Amino acid sequence: MKLAIFGAGMIVKDFLTMIDRVPNVQLKAIMGVPADLATMEEMQAAHHIDEVYTDVAACLSEADIDTVYVALPNFLHYRFTKLALEAGKNVICEKPFVLTSTQAQELAALAEAKGLVLVEAITNQYLSNYAAIKQRMAALGDIKVIECNYSQYSHRYDAFQAGTILPAFDPKKGGGALMDLNIYNIHFVVGLMGAPLSVHYYANVERNIDTSGALVLNYPGTQVVCVAAKDCSAPVRSTIQGNRGSIQIAGPVNVLTGFTEELNDGTKETVDEKVDQHRMYEEFVAFEAMIADHDLAAAKQRMAHSLAVMNVVDAALADAGIKLG
Structure with missing residues (x-):
């Protein structure tokens, strides 16, 4: 998994304390708002993240990634998940997945049409x-x-x-x-x-x-x-x-x-x-395997639960x- 992280808040800080133990995950990029640039640069240095971006289009087009972890505030999940899917990237989106079932259904259909893995990060x-x-x-x-x-x-x-x-x-x-x-x-x-x-x-x-x-x-x-x-x-x-x-x-x-x-x-x-x-x-071990195997059936089953x-x-x-x- 060649991963871009979207976000620089508390959940990302927590995620970074664990992800180095998950095999076959490469931290290729982190993207956030300009106000978080200093924080992201600290994360980059501490966790060996290849690139830092403050522009989502540049991250999606330039970074050597196949997957995006959307760990932004709740109301931004739909927008940034859609952008990543449209750019041909698999997406792991933090809970709550989106704000409405209509948004969820649209994203699920987009992922299916593009043959991409889309899953909600919900630990339990x-x-x-x-x-x-x-x-x-x-x-x-x-x-x-x-x-x-x-x-x-x-x-x-x-x-x-x-x-x-x-x-x-x-x-x-x-x-x-x-x-x-x-x-x-x-x-x-x-x-x-x-x-x-x-x-x-x-x-x-x-x-x-x-x-x-x-x-x-x-x-x-x-x-x-x-x-x-x-x-x-x-x-x-x-x-x-x-x-x-x-x-x-x-x-x-x-x-x-x-x-x-x-x-x-x-x-x-x-x-x-x-x-x-x-x-x-355990969820990121499962996500890595799902993406490595391009297991769309497993992703669809997980999405049915999220829907x-x-x-x-x-x-x-x-x-x-x-x-x-």
């Missing part, structure tokens, strides 16, 4: 602990209730209350608790259960954006509640409850450091099958009367 779908949870679901019997809570007070909320609207709370930039935190819960649940029968989002809305909320998903015989908050905090945890036992997860579902399975017969086991301490490692998630996002935002972008 690739983690070995997530695969282990899937394997152990049957032992729980009929799944009755799933509850996920990812609540994390944001220091940006103080500024928001004072009238300063930063991207994390800006509806025009794809902000809000659903897109920032609850998106992980949605991926977690849809990956286990598929598309829900109905979606309702009970959101606390301030200045046209959800600062916290409870998302309710209905499945045949199963009720799901996904809570996320940026205006308050609580222990971050998730549970899957069946009529024969439960799985309990401490911590956020985008990390999945391990889980506990507890069955009605008294059997209790703590499971941790992680491959690497960094949550992004199902975007349908839930559309329904949730509509139910709460929130418009992004």
Whole structure:
């Protein structure tokens, strides 16, 4: 994989601490706004990135790349993913994939037409602990209730209350608790259960954006509640409850450091099958293999999941009367 990184924010800094351990990834370029030039040059020196760009057209036309990692703010995902696909590059796009299912469908169709790999970088779908949870679901019997809570007070909320609207709370930039935190819960649940029968989002809305909320998903015989908050905090945890036992997860579902399975017969086991301490490692190993093998079938399967998630996002935002972008 000959990779260009689009962006220079916190997610890129985190990504760079891990990517050198993923075999066959060459960091060919990093592209960002002129204001981030000094930061990008520091990253270039520290991580042996070949070129630095502040112009996207120049990066896409000049850099020796076959893949772009779009790690820009949420509202820019659609635009820059489309530019990269039109330039004939495979794309790995950070979560949330885009802001609407219409945008997602358009990009998926463009990638398919051009024979390119397009995937969303959503860690939990690739983690070995997530695969282990899937394997152990049957032992729980009929799944009755799933509850996920990812609540994390944001220091940006103080500024928001004072009238300063930063991207994390800006509806025009794809902000809000659903897109920032609850998106992980949605991926977690849809990956286990598929598309829900109905979606309702009970959101606390301030200045046209959800600062916290409870998302309710209905499945045949199963009720799901996904809570996320940026205006308050609580222990971050998730549970899957069946009529024969439960799985309990401490911590956020985008990390999945391990889980506990507890069955009605008294059997209790703590499971941790992680491959690497960094949550992004396994997904990028998978992406590298997908691109090296030009495995469009695998990419299409992953995109089907992302499209199902975007349908839930559309329904949730509509139910709460929130418009992004």
